[in-house]
Structure formats: C-alpha cells, structure tokens
C-alpha cells in the first residue's frame with residue numbers, strides 16, 4: 001500500500017471549484033451502506049480514505065430501504081454464508097456502536113396463509129437449520145403470542161431470532177464519522193465521479209466534478225449505479241436497479257413487534273422475474289411508524305409513483321394486519337435495489353482493471369450484508385486472508401470481454 | 407370514503423380561497439366545465455374564513471376586508487353551480503396527482519374527505535381533468551423558540567381562523583409576534599373580540615420602509631387598510647414594537663409569560679434588553695410558507711421568492727412549467743388576498759384561452775398591471791420584514807425544532823456538525839425533524855436555514871424543495887389506498 005497522505009483528518013467540506021490533485025490510499029465511490037462500511041474498515045486497517053459522493057451520505061438506496069438484517073429469507077449457499085458472517089461482524093466487531101444506529105435484535109416472523117405454504121415453511125426451516133440458521137416452528141394458535149394484532153386466520157409461522165433491524169442512514173453516517181477517528185478520512189459530498197484515471201490497464205484514481213484524485217485503490221460502491229462506474233474502466237459489472245416501494249404509517253403505539261412477512265416473500269426475493277411482484281413485509285420502527293413493503297419491479301430508474309403497486313401493497317398489509325386499515329399512511333418512498341442477474345453480490349478486486357475493487361450488487365440485503373462484505377474486502381485488499389472465501393462473489397465472473405472490445 | 411372516477415372535466419381548480427374562486431368563476435364564464443375542490447367547508451379559503459353559512463349571522467363580514475369581493479365571487483359561484491357549470495366540492499382534499507400519459511390525455515387527481523368535511527359533503531372519488539389551476543394558498547411561517555411547544559402558543563393564522571370561523575378567542579392576554587403586516591389584523595381582531603393585546607412585536611426595524619404602518623402607498627387599498635389598522639392600534643392601545651422579538655416563552659403546562667427582546671441591526675437579540683410580560687397567548691407569524699406539495703406533485707419548476715419561500719415559476723398567464731397546469735395565489739409568491747384574486751382570474755383566463763375560448767386582451771393587460779404592482783409592493787414588504795439573520799441565537803440546546811418528532815436544536819446540530827449533513831434532507835433523514843405529523847410543514851423552513859447556516863450560504867431552492875416535497879400531499883388511510891378505484 002502507498003504511504004499516508006496530505007489529507008487532513010476531518011475535512012467535511014471542500015470549497016467548490018477545482019481542487020489540486022490529492023491522494024488517498026483508498027478512494028471510495030459512493031457514501032451508501034457499502035461505501036461507509038468500506039471506509040470504516042479501511043480506516044481501521046490504517047489506510048487513508050477519500051469518499052466521493054455525488055449527493056449526500058446515504059442519499060441513494062441506503063435511505064430508501066427498510067434496514068433489516070435477515071437470515072430468514074436465505075437458503076443454504078454463498079449468500080447465507082455471507083449473511084451469517086455479517087451478522088457476526090454487526091454483533092461482535094461493531095457491538096459497542098449498536099446503539100448509534102438503533103440496532104435491534106427483534107427477530108423475524110414468517111407467516112403462512114395456507115396449509116400448503118405452512119408445510120413449505122416447515123420444510124424450509126429444516127434445510128435452514130442444517131445450514132446454521134436458528135429457527136423455531138410456530139403453530140397457528142401460537143402466532144398471536146408473537147403478534148397480537150395479526151390476522152387470526154394464518155395457518156402457521158416460523159420464528160427467526162437472529163433477524164435484526166438497524167437504522168441504515170444513521171449507520172452510514174456514524175461509520176464515516178468513526179472512520180475519521182481512526183485514520184485520515186475525507187468525505188466529498190455533492191461531488192460526482194465522472195471518470196477513472198488509468199495508467200495502462202491500472203485504475204489509479206478518479207476524475208470528479210471537483211478535480212482529479214489519485215488513490216492506491218478505488219472501490220466502486222455506487223450501488224445501483226455501479227455498472228456506470230465499471231464502464232468507466234471498460235469492464236462490465238451487470239448491476240441493475242430493481243425498484244421497490246415502502247409505505248410509512250403515522251407514528252403508532254407499538255403495533256407490530258417483529259419483522260413480519262409472508263412466506264411467499266422468500267420466493268419473490270429469489271425470483272428473476274422482471275414483472276411486478278409484491279408480498280407483505282411489515283415492521284415497526286423505534287420512531288413508532290410502521291413500514292410496509294414490499295414490491296419488486298424492473299423499470300430502470302423510473303421514480304414515477306405507481307398507484308397500482310401502492311394499492312396492491314396496501315391490500316396485502318391490510319389483510320395481514322387488519323388494525324392498520326384505519327391508520328394513516330403519511331408518505332411512501334421508492335428505492336432501487338442493486339441486483340445482479342445471478343443474485344450474488346459483486347465483491348473484490350477486478351483483475352480486468354487492476355486497482356479497481358467492487359463492493360455492491362447486494363440487492364435487497366445490502367444493509368445487512370454491508371459490514372461483513374466491507375470487512376472481507378478490506379482484508380483481501382491489505383493482503384490478509386479473508387475470514388470467508390469471497391471468490392464466489394468475484395467480479396471476474398462476468399464476461400472477460402470488456403465494453404471496449406465490443 | 408373514496409368514490410369512483412368522475413367524468414373528464416375541462417378544468418379542475420384546487421382551492422376555493424381568493425385565487426381559486428376567481429379562477430373557477432372566470433373559467434366558467436368562458437364556457438369551461440369546472441370542478442372546484444377545496445379542503446375547507448365553504449368558499450373563502452384562509453382569508454375569507456367566516457362563520458358557518460348554514461346558520462346565517464347578521465354581521466357575517468365582521469373583521470373582514472374585501473368582503474364585497476368575496477360576496478361577488480360567491481354569488482357568481484352560486485349562479486354557475488345552479489347552471490351546472492361548476493361542480494363545487496368542499497371538504498375534499500387532494501392527496502395525489504398523476505401526470506398525463508400523453509400530450510392529449512387528462513391529469514388524474516385523487517381526493518379524499520378532508521378533516522373539515524361535513525356529513526352532507528360528497529367528496530369526489532378521483533378527478534380526470536384536462537387542465538388544472540392550483541390555488542393551495544399557504545400558512546404562517548414559524549420559527550422555533552424556547553417554549554413554543556407550550557399550549558397557548560399558536561400560529562397567527564390559527565388565532566385568526568378561530569376568530570373568523572367560529573368567533574372564538576384563543577386567549578385573554580396576548581402578544582402577537584414575528585414579522586410582517588399580517589400581524590396587524592390578527593392583533594386588532596383579538597382586541598376587537600375583547601382580548602388585551604400586550605404588544606405587537608415586529609422583528610423588522612422598518613427603516614427604508616415607511617416607518618409607520620400607514621406608509622404603504624403603491625397599492626391604494628393597502629394604504630387604506632394600513633391607515634385603518636393604525637387607528638385601531640391607537641384605539642385599543644396596542645403598542646407596536648419594532649426590532650423586537652419574543653425569544654422565550656415560559657409557563658407550567660400553559661403559557662404564562664413571554665420574554666420580549668430587542669434586536670440589533672444585524673438581527674441579533676440584544677442581551678440585557680429582555681423583558682418578561684404576562685400573557686396566556688402568543689401568536690406567531692414570520693410571514694408565510696406557500697403550500698407547495700401539489701406544485702411539486704405536478705413537477706412544476708420552483709424558485710426562491712423575495713421572502714425566502716419556495717414558490718412556483720409561472721409565465722404571464724399563470725402557466726406553470728408543467729403542461730396544462732396553472733398556479734395562482736400564495737403558491738406563486740405571497741402578496742395578499744387582492745393579488746391572489748387577480749392571479750386567479752388571470753389563470754382562469756389562461757386556462758379558458760388555452761382551451762379555445764376567446765378572452766379579453768384588455769382585461770388580461772389590466773390584470774397583469776395589478777399583479778405587477780402588487781408584486782412590487784409585496785417585494786418591498788418582504789424586504790422590510792425579513793426573518794432576523796441571527797434568530798438561531800435565541801435557541802437553546804433543548805429547544806424543540808420539530809415539535810411532532812420532538813427533535814431538539816442540539817440533535818439537529820449533531821446531525822449537521824458530526825454526521826456531515828449539510829443539506830436539509832440529510833438533516834431530516836438523520837435527525838428526523840419533519841418526519842412526523844405535519845411532515846415538515848412547520849419546521850421545514852427552520853431546518854433548511856439551520857442546515858444552510860453551517861456553510862453560511864443562502865437557501866437554495868433544493869434546500870426548501872426537499873423539505874416540502876411530499877410523496878402524499880396529505881396523509882391517506884391504508885384502506886383508502888387499498889380500496890382505491892383505478893382505471
């Protein structure tokens with residue numbers, strides 16, 4: 001790694017206009033969950049960090065999600081391994097900061113509407129137990145003990161004590177603040193990366209709307225916009241946006257106690273269908289509001305509100321929690337999950353463009369997976385052996401031929 | 407609560423205040439089929455709020471200016487309703503607007519019963535309209551001050567609404583504070599209804615402006631009003647204190663006293679000048695905040711007005727930058743009721759003309775003249791009544807900035823200074839001001855100012871737009887959404 005640099009430890013703001021070239025060990029593109037977590041673990045490893053963000057901290061998908069750390073929606077496989085690892089990072093490495101981002105280990109309740117889906121849930125639970133997930137079967141008559149306000153006609157459920165929730169915006173902002181306390185770390189907001197600096201194949205820095213910056217390594221943490229950054233290095237990283245809406249209720253006395261969702265949600269998260277999918281995902285927040293998800297559609301970066309989708313979500317929520325029918329919806333928001341066609345994150349060094357690293361493509365799980373992903377990426381960057389093998393997530397899995405060759 | 411989709415109407419007017427009434431009757435005069443929706447229970451909007459028309463009172467116009475203008479508009483509305491030209495729906499609130507899919511297809515506007523809906527009101531379901539005139543008005547701008555969460559602290563407009571709408575006094579001993587000429591009618595209204603008004607605290611120093619309240623000359627009717635108010639202040643012995651602000655409010659469960667502090671030339675509270683007065687009511691108005699949620703919902707371009715409010719950009723026929731949407735009244739800049747009437751009429755003419763009716767060019771020119779003069783007057787007024795540059799000096803760490811979510815000034819500063827939130831939206835998503843019941847209507851301006859203060863910069867349209875953009879113009883119940891009729 002290159003040596004330390006002239007960046008002052010805390011320069012929250014840089015005056016507008018061209019700035020002279022500066023260096024950092026690591027340049028992180030994007031201040032979402034992934035960018036913030038990478039900055040934190042890089043700083044913890046003693047690297048100097050420059051974060052370049054087009055908007056503000058968490059102004060991308062990280063402020064338009066629900067903040068769950070889920071194991072319940074995973075089947076055995078690489079993503080589950082990463083998820084369980086990330087759980088450990090949240091609960092152990094970052095234990096002392098949990099309060100800063102309202103970490104709450106509330107548990108998840110997956111419910112079934114029909115006998116068939118109840119049977120499916122039980123089967124899934126068996127497989128998940130084998131894979132190391134803690135899960136208990138919940139009989140129909142026990143459900144109200146978990147959720148007194150839930151539709152009484154459900155046929156069965158499964159409870160996942162490991163499922164947790166945090167406030168993702170606070171998480172990103174505090175991780176960046178903490179990074180500053182560990183190593184020279186700068187954040188440039190309202191600054192867009194417009195190109196990458198190359199020396200031969202190597203990526204050696206970024207061109208931005210405020211001038212050029214060079215870095216020993218450049219991490220692409222641009223969320224659903226990651227493919228654009230990759231293209232700047234003439235490589236393909238096929239991350240695409242998958243739109244989701246969330247409805248927010250008025251603040252209520254505690255009404256929903258766990259993360260509650262219908263069994264069909266697991267199928268929806270694993271699906272590659274481009275059309276609209278909805279399934280009810282409901283939970284309370286410490287602020288008293290209830291968040292109502294979920295929808296999935298591939299419509300590019302279209303922000304236009306879609307009443308048919310919102311209505312569908314409202315119907316499913318009203319069905320699962322009839323008490324919510326008379327409650328007011330105060331607002332809703334749309335976010336773009338960054339997803340890869342093979343539903344695996346993109347994590348690690350890009351040998352097609354040496355010096356460029358990717359941390360993204362976590363689809364609907366990027367908050368939960370951010371801490372683990374970032375820690376593994378930085379381990380690999382500083383030449384340590386990662387705690388978990390990240391080769392299944394390597395960007396090198398994508399087509400060898402670059403955009404330039406086409 | 408949600409009915410089926412209506413027939414396509416030529417024009418939907420939102421808001422039945424001065425601007426909306428003028429727009430609706432003007433368009434109907436020109437042969438357009440008009441739907442007029444308004445959250446309020448009867449025509450008049452905020453300015454001409456008056457007792458329930460179903461129980462007539464002899465002095466309906468008490469406390470009102472331009473009452474004749476209202477009664478004329480109201481009569482024309484009645485005629486047009488009788489003839490089936492205007493479908494008027496009080497108690498109806500717009501919560502969502504969908505843009506036309508093509509150049510020739512209608513806007514879709516979704517409505518629900520408002521909190522003020524009466525049992526005999528029939529809210530529409532959703533409305534299909536070829537054109538829209540938005541006249542959503544505005545409300546008093548507020549600034550946080552220690553103790554403003556005590557019962558007995560009210561918006562000046564709220565005090566006036568109680569007086570005008572239900573003839574109710576909000577307190578017995580009051581101080582009216584903030585900035586701008588609209589503090590006068592509120593103080594006089596209170597005094598005439600029998601309250602003791604201890605003082606009007608005007609934060610502006612009014613230099614460069616006529617020193618006294620009679621000086622408004624460019625718009626003759628304004629001058630007359632000013633003179634009337636000056637007389638009333640004398641009659642009721644209401645002290646008018648310039649360069650003075652209420653900087654703290656104390657009380658045990660209810661307002662008991664207010665601290666008046668002199669402001670220096672730079673708008674800083676002058677230490678040592680504090681004086682406590684015993685009151686049970688504090689009415690605040692720091693100018694106005696136009697209601698911008700519908701303007702933003704149609705995607706119309708906005709800018710910062712001369713009073714630092716976010717306002718809509720319109721052309722010389724009140725056309726916004728959104729196709730087939732016209733905007734009039736407070737939402738294009740705060741200028742008082744008569745300016746709103748002129749803008750509303752011009753918008754009605756604009757919509758009629760664009761719809762193919764022939765309109766009177768001389769009238770258009772006349773209206774433009776009225777609007778131009780009123781706007782110049784309003785601008786001078788705004789410059790004479792700025793929000794004090796250093797109002798944050800009177801905040802303490804634990805002053806609530808957002809009363810809904812109980813977010814303190816210290817928490818907002820923590821988000822800004824420690825968590826790198828240098829824009830209002832970041833402050834909002836990190837510290838939660840503006841996330842509660844009112845969705846930032848009350849604290850939006852203050853939060854934007856505090857966020858911008860960090861870099862010592864002026865407010866940008868983005869700062870305010872992000873605090874006032876709302877995915878839903880008003881909260882809607884989950885069942886309204888679930889039971890929605892869509893085409």
Ligand SMILES: Cc1cc2nc3c(=O)[nH]c(=O)nc-3n(C[C@H](O)[C@H](O)[C@H](O)COP(=O)(O)OP(=O)(O)OC[C@H]3O[C@@H](n4cnc5c(N)ncnc54)[C@H](O)[C@@H]3O)c2cc1C
Pocket residue numbers: 029030031032033034035052053054055056057058059060061062063064065066067068069070191192193194221222223224225242243244245246293334335336337338359360361362363364365366367368369
């Ligand atoms: C409705 C919904 C619900 C969700 N719920 C959950 C959940 O419960 N749990 C969970 O774990 N995940 C959830 N997710 C997914 C999660 O939000 C994402 O996986 C995660 O936020 C992605 O973080 P990121 O840092 O990769 O991307 P982002 O947060 O989008 O950050 C990328 C950043 O890069 C910046 N950027 C982009 N291009 C440039 C450029 N050229 N120059 C500079 N900066 C640039 C952007 O401005 C942005 O701030 C949900 C997503 C949605 C949409």
Ligand SMILES: Cc1cc2nc3c(=O)[nH]c(=O)nc-3n(C[C@H](O)[C@H](O)[C@H](O)COP(=O)(O)OP(=O)(O)OC[C@H]3O[C@@H](n4cnc5c(N)ncnc54)[C@H](O)[C@@H]3O)c2cc1C
Pocket residue numbers: 420421422423424425426443444445446450451452453454471498499500501541542543544545546562563564566588589591592691697700734735736737741742743744746879880
């Ligand atoms: C305390 C106070 C004192 C004032 N004193 C004076 C004065 O002395 N002289 C003067 O000239 N002016 C005065 N004004 C200003 C005057 O009230 C305004 O200039 C005038 O009311 C603006 O008219 P408008 O039609 O734009 O809006 P409004 O009168 O505010 O009417 C807007 C209407 O739109 C409705 N509406 C808003 N949103 C929606 C929605 N989503 N769906 C359905 N309906 C909606 C509202 O319910 C309201 O009925 C005063 C205002 C206040 C608050």
